[in-house]
Amino acid sequence: MExxxxxxxxxLSDAETMEILKKGDHGTLSVQGDDGYPYATPINxxxxxxxxxxxxxxxxxxxxxxxxxxxxxxxxxxxxxxxPSKITAAFESVVLTGxxxxxxxxxxxxxxxxxxxxxxxxxxxxxxFKMIDKQIDKTAVIRLDPVSLTGKxxxx
Numbered sequence: 171m172e173x174x175x176x177x178x179x180x181x182l183s184d185a186e187t188m189e190i191l192k193k194g195d196h197g198t199l200s201v202q203g204d205d206g207y208p209y210a211t212p213i214n215x216x217x218x219x220x221x222x223x224x225x226x227x228x229x230x231x232x233x234x235x236x237x238x239x240x241x242x243x244x245x246x247x248x249x250x251x252x253x254p255s256k257i258t259a260a261f262e263s264v265v266l267t268g269x270x271x272x273x274x275x276x277x278x279x280x281x282x283x284x285x286x287x288x289x290x291x292x293x294x295x296x297x298x299f300k301m302i303d304k305q306i307d308k309t310a311v312i313r314l315d316p317v318s319l320t321g322k323x324x325x326x
Contacts, residue, residue, distance in 0.1 A: 181322055182262075191222070192217045194246045194247075197245055197264075199224065202239045216289050218281065218285045223285075225286060225312070226309070227309070228308065240269045240270045241269060242267075244266040253326050256326065262321070263323070266314055267316065267319075269317070271315055276306070278311075279306060280306060283309065287302070
């Protein structure tokens with residue numbers, strides 16, 4: 171699945187795309203909802219070993235939608251700043267289209283959750299790891315396997 175970017179000069183290389191994706195922490199997950207309507211929800215994420223992961227309660231509408239159809243789209247705006255004098259905005263963004271995979275391997279699941287703690291909550295590892303011990307079986311970890319991954323930037 172590949173689409174040509176309208177302003178191809180703004181498309182980032184695969185390496186640049188992964189680097190900016192690592193800088194971010196929130197994005198929007200879009201799934202196939204009921205009655206043909208898309209459903210999009212804000213969600214936090216991390217990148218571990220070049221793969222994008224999400225965590226969630228193991229139930230709810232988003233989970234039901236992914237169980238019905240794992241095809242999804244994830245987008246993140248890593249940075250954005252309005253440039254009034256140019257009537258435009260500088261930005262870095264990523265769009266990942268692919269398949270959501272529920273992680274069932276306990277070692278991979280623990281590694282991802284520990285990375286959420288170490289990457290997003292430095293200094294709180296002891297507390298975070300205790301929470302993982304208590305909540306790991308009550309937490310869904312979802313890996314996004316990309317069919318396409320595109321980065322775009324305009325830096326003004």
